[in-house]
Amino acid sequence: MFGAGSAAWAMVVVLALLAMRPGRALTPRAGTQLIVGGGVVLPTVLLAALLVYGTLASDRVTGRGEDAAHVVRVTARQWHWEFEYLDRDGIARAASVDRLALPLGEMVEFHIESIDVIHSFWIPRLGGKVDAIPGRTNLLRLRADRAVPMRGQCAEFCGLEHARMAFRVDVLDARAYRAWLRENAVAADGGAAR
Numbered sequence: 001m002f003g004a005g006s007a008a009w010a011m012v013v014v015l016a017l018l019a020m021r022p023g024r025a026l027t028p029r030a031g032t033q034l035i036v037g038g039g040v041v042l043p044t045v046l047l048a049a050l051l052v053y054g055t056l057a058s059d060r061v062t063g064r065g066e067d068a069a070h071v072v073r074v075t076a077r078q079w080h081w082e083f084e085y086l087d088r089d090g091i092a093r094a095a096s097v098d099r100l101a102l103p104l105g106e107m108v109e110f111h112i113e114s115i116d117v118i119h120s121f122w123i124p125r126l127g128g129k130v131d132a133i134p135g136r137t138n139l140l141r142l143r144a145d146r147a148v149p150m151r152g153q154c155a156e157f158c159g160l161e162h163a164r165m166a167f168r169v170d171v172l173d174a175r176a177y178r179a180w181l182r183e184n185a186v187a188a189d190g191g192a193a194r
């Protein structure tokens with residue numbers, strides 16, 4: 001999209017420079033053709049093509065239509081992030097605070113909630129930010145393809161400690177992720193297992 005945008009920009013600059021050359025007035029017919037071609041036909045074709053490309057790319061990035069193998073409930077509060085790792089029945093099996101574990105290369109669906117004010121869930125290396133709004137559950141899908149150090153940050157001013165409302169992200173391979181879930185398991189009554 002950057003390439004196509006740059007090409008369109010370069011074309012506009014060339015046309016502007018040509019228009020500034022003295023003594024090169026277009027005939028009325030050529031002027032009309034330029035306006036219809038460059039002002040109607042070209043943008044329609046170009047924007048339609050970019051729309052299709054962008055939609056397909058965003059489907060791939062967001063994993064739409066794909067079954068997310070993992071679901072994490074994110075609860076924002078002044079000023080911490082709580083993460084609960086749900087099983088297929090939607091029951092929390094593990095939990096952590098201000099530290100998020102992600103399975104390498106697998107799609108994770110986040111159910112983002114807040115219990116006090118509006119916060120915003122953001123892992124800059126992985127994707128865009130999504131607001132955490134009291135009384136609502138917002139969905140976001142992310143996949144970490146590389147096990148590099150990452151951090152997440154609240155991206156909506158939410159009070160005095162807002163700037164420090166951050167969390168660490170650990171991307172773990174399948175085995176390490178399973179072990180991590182066991183280490184951070186919660187009992188059925190919601191208390192810590194250990």
Ligand SMILES: [Cu+2]
Nearest residue numbers: 119154158165
């Ligand atoms: Cu916040």
